[in-house]
Amino acid sequence: MLIKTRSSQTDPDFGKVEKFPISFFGVPVDDRGKAAISVCEQQASTSHCLTYRQNSYFADSTSIDLGKLCTKLRSKKSILIDCTTLGVVEIIFILRAARKENIKSLYLLYAEPGEYARDDKEGLSTATRFNLTGDRQFSGVHGVALDLSLYEEGQVVFLLGYEEDRLAMLLTQQENLIKFDKYAIFGVPAFSAGWELNSFANHASGMTNETYHVHYAGANSVTDCYHKLLEIFKQKGGSDIPTVIAPIGTKPHAIAAALFLCNHAEHNGAGLIYDHPQKKDGRSRLLRRWHVYDVTLPA
Template sequence: MRIRTFSTVDAQPTLPALQWDLAFHGDAVDVRGRAALAMLKAATKQQIPCGYDIRGSRTLQLNGAKTTRKELAAQLKPAQQVLLEATTLGFVELLHLLRAAHDQRVEGVDLLYVEPQEYRRDVTLDTPWIREFSLSASRRFEGVQGFVTDLSLFETRPGRFVTFLGYEGARLVQAYEQLGGLTQWRKYAIFGIPGYAPGWEINALANNVASLEQHKFDSVQYCPASAVSGAYRLLESIFSEGGGEVPMIVAPLGTKPHGIATALFLIEHASYQETSLVYDHPERSLNRSQQVRRWHLYRVKFDYR
């Protein structure tokens, strides 16, 4: 798999002048989402709204209608130029769409992501130092069809638990409240450092350090917050430590680029329950961020040899 990254130096969308046959997108909840959808409208022949029905069928929906894996695959053709608008799409939607493109042997997929200039924070005049952010409403952790591992199969063969971490420390707390059987597993935490802006990494570190100490994480590692290729290589490196013979669970609780890397990694290694996913399906808050910082275009080329 090859991943190339094109990034702007500022808020102007000066990315390669490309046109796409087909684009999938979610709902815009803030300014950067609306800016991304405006670009899609100008640069794509067909746009399809996409969402994951977490409250009902636990399936992907296209244009508001329940869609099977086969129906989704039928939307994709190997010769198409496909764009996934990752600013507005959630992690689970990206995972399903990337898997469908891989199953259909699409040569490659582009992913667009727009960084926020600033995240919304819960702060008052009395507590200007507070590091709580209004980014999402969390839900229970539960599996995603096709990426679930039965942990009871590995009671005598502990594996590796890897989590990308962001501002919302409560998500890791909730993961441990719900997930049992990870005590003997080797545990890795990955932070987005450098962050999108200088000093942002302090928020993620401060909001998660107590949980890392409590649950005795074996390794804390770092990867730039906007790096898909770097995060993908890091996952591959951790996986190779076990020689591919021990299970590995990934919890993408950090940045969207790290979530994209997680999805690509899972697609490559999901067979025979060697890797799996734990995820809490957060609901993004309205106006969770302010303005646009930078634009990124990630170009993924699959290797089918």
């Protein structure tokens, strides 16, 4: 798999591509999301809002399954995917359809935030607390799910961000992960110098009761995170010893997880576990820079 990154503080850089045949985006919750959708609508001949609710997918509010999505993508040479507004589940859904339709050229757009909304609950220090997501429930996703109860051993990789309660909830709801080897990947370097300290501080107490193999990958680098996942997987992952990915950190890391699972979940070597969080309105402010991840899928 080839991943090229183009970053810009002005307009997104799509290289030599002037127009995409189709684009996908999600529901915006802040200004950078709205800006990303505007880019998708301008850069593509047709655009669709894709959402995932209660184990079902919807395109422009109409129910859609993998077969119908494949039909939409048929004969397309490239796809523009806005990962600013889409969640990891929807991204995986599009990637699976692209693989089935043998589409090699994918452009994944991401608008990096200038700053995140902090938690202002009374009695809590606001120094490292952030108000980013609400209701959550960890569950599997068709096509990339594993029945963890079938395995006596395995490895789980947590892609960590600011919200320490997401990690705690995952371990509470998925007790069989206790016997798995645990890996943590932090976004270092962070989007902005010093932001990684928020992640370290918020997870320090929650990680003391378990042994974690700690790794680092640039917070905005899909390539770094993808190669870290591949490195961990190759250590002992496979159909007998699965690698479970929990993308609860930055969106570029979630993109890396989606690409990794697109390549390795098919033969039960890897799987996703996700909490399907409800993104809160106004979760970020400002737009720091654009990233375009130009991905060429393997044959």
